[in-house]
Amino acid sequence: MKRIAVWAFYGVGAFAIGYLALYAYAVFTGRDLQPGDPIRIFRNPDAPSYSARGSKTLASLRAERSNP
DSSP states (O other), X not given: OHHHHXXXXXXXXXXXXXXXXXXXXXXXXXXXXXXXXXXXXOOOTTSOOHHHHHHHHHHHHHHHHHOO
């Protein structure tokens, strides 16, 4: 049991060191963000538009409520 605990400790330590190394890489190689820069979100143009369907559904529900 002690041997498993030691290996688990080493595993957690290795994971932490790897995470810190990736974080340092991202910090030192990433581009600097400036206030006012636009946020670029890349979206698949073939993806369905869920917001358009939702707004039509809400509009139809509002119309039904206003006409008793």
